[in-house]
Amino acid sequence: MNKNDLAEAIAVGADISHVKGEEVLKIFLDIIEKQLKSNKSVQLSGFGTFGVKTRSARVGRNPKTGAPIEISSSIAIRFIPGKAFKDQVNQAID
Numbered sequence: 001m002n003k004n005d006l007a008e009a010i011a012v013g014a015d016i017s018h019v020k021g022e023e024v025l026k027i028f029l030d031i032i033e034k035q036l037k038s039n040k041s042v043q044l045s046g047f048g049t050f051g052v053k054t055r056s057a058r059v060g061r062n063p064k065t066g067a068p069i070e071i072s073s074s075i076a077i078r079f080i081p082g083k084a085f086k087d088q089v090n091q092a093i094d
Contacts, residue, residue, distance in 0.1 A: 006025060048079055048080055048081040048082045048085055050077070053078055054073060054076075056073050058071050
């Protein structure tokens with residue numbers, strides 16, 4: 001499923017036009033993005049939590065030469081699935 005398919009599913013589920021479905025999806029994604037940029041998490045009960053984690057600077061290795069390289073600190077976006085969501089996905093796969 002891609003972004004367009006998701007917007008269509010929202011439109012069908014909410015009985016609105018595809019254009020409105022795209023608007024709803026865009027607003028939802030913008031809200032999550034703004035919260036993460038503010039270093040805040042977004043918790044959706046029963047689904048999961050979007051959050052950010054800072055990775056500290058470290059020394060790594062060039063896989064080709066084995067030479068040490070400096071890896072600068074960075075911010076990673078994380079999604080931690082909620083137990084109910086995780087259980088439903090696991091049940092569907094079994």
